[in-house]
Amino acid sequence: MPFLNPQDAETIRRRFAADLEAPVRLLLFLPATGGLALPGEDWEIAEYTRQILTEVAALSDKVTVEEYGLLSHADEAQRYGIERVPAIVFLGREDYGVRYLGLPAGYEFVTMLETIIAVSRGRAELAQASREVLAALPGDVYLQVFVTPT
Amino acid sequence: MEATEFPSLARRFNVYAVPKVVINETHEFVGALPEPHFVAAVGRAVAGDGEAAPAEGPVAGETTPLDPDGRGV
Numbered sequence: 318m319p320f321l322n323p324q325d326a327e328t329i330r331r332r333f334a335a336d337l338e339a340p341v342r343l344l345l346f347l348p349a350t351g352g353l354a355l356p357g358e359d360w361e362i363a364e365y366t367r368q369i370l371t372e373v374a375a376l377s378d379k380v381t382v383e384e385y386g387l388l389s390h391a392d393e394a395q396r397y398g399i400e401r402v403p404a405i406v407f408l409g410r411e412d413y414g415v416r417y418l419g420l421p422a423g424y425e426f427v428t429m430l431e432t433i434i435a436v437s438r439g440r441a442e443l444a445q446a447s448r449e450v451l452a453a454l455p456g457d458v459y460l461q462v463f464v465t466p467t
Numbered sequence: 468m469e470a471t472e473f474p475s476l477a478r479r480f481n482v483y484a485v486p487k488v489v490i491n492e493t494h495e496f497v498g499a500l501p502e503p504h505f506v507a508a509v510g511r512a513v514a515g516d517g518e519a520a521p522a523e524g525p526v527a528g529e530t531t532p533l534d535p536d537g538r539g540v
Contacts, residue, residue: 362472401473419469447506454513461489463470463482465533 320369320422326376329430333377337437340379343370344406346399349388362420366403369421373430380433405429409436414457423466470533477533484530498530 321329347363367384374380385393387402397406398416405417413436421429435441443451470477470485480489488505489495494512 359472401476417468419472425469443506444502447502450506450510454510456513458509458513459491460509461468461476461480461492463468463477463480463485463487463489465470465485465531467531 319372320365321372326372329373330376332430332434333380336434337377337379339410339437339439340381341433341437342406342408343374343380343382343433344385344393344397344408345370345382346385346387346390346394346397346402346404346406348402349386363403365422366405366420369426369429370405373433379437407432407436410439413439420466425464425466428464482533484532486530 319326345367347367348360367382370382374382387394387399394400397412399406401418403419405421407413407415407417415432415436417425417429417432419425468476470482470487476482480487480492480495484497486499487495487497488500488508490509490512494508496508500508
């Protein structure tokens with residue numbers, strides 16, 4: 318059974334058509350393949366995440382999904398700072414450093430859609446005052462936002 | 468990140484309600500802060516001001532208990 322009903326899919330398709338600019342690559346990091354489940358790895362959640370991303374990517378030519386194994390693609394995992402799965406790396410014209418860890422369902426499904434659009438546009442909808450404060454920071458800031466799907 | 472799927476991280480950062488934001492792994496706040504307050508919190512954390520990992524207190528914005536039924540996370 319699909320994650321998206323036809324109405325939601327159409328709404329997202331239109332939103333993507335209107336708002337996406339640059340192509341977006343979604344790098345999906347998954348647990349080890351081959352039916353071998355390592356402790357702490359939840360294949361059900363990973364599989365559901367893959368289904369959601371696949372359905373979303375089908376709604377725009379500008380969105381593509383690439384699958385990587387945490388262990389089988391250790392170089393890529395290290396390059397993108399991925400230590401836990403499932404994890405999604407959002408790449409637009411460049412890597413803006415945005416990652417999502419876990420299942421992007423419930424309210425977080427909308428978060429993921431907005432992240433895809435923001436990364437595609439390459440800019441955040443921030444007030445000028447915020448931009449000035451952030452521009453004055455001496456270096457990168459590591460923000461972790463803990464959420465739940467409900 | 469999804470708190471219930473990564474309990475070790477949630478424990479490490481004392482996530483009892485969401486959303487919870489951790490800045491540079493040292494500073495934190497709970498709740499959906501308005502943008503100016505969010506930015507100010509980031510600025511304070513980077514400057515090293517304010518309490519590191521403060522205890523939970525009244526905060527602006529809505530929060531949801533992570534484990535409302537007390538079933539354990």
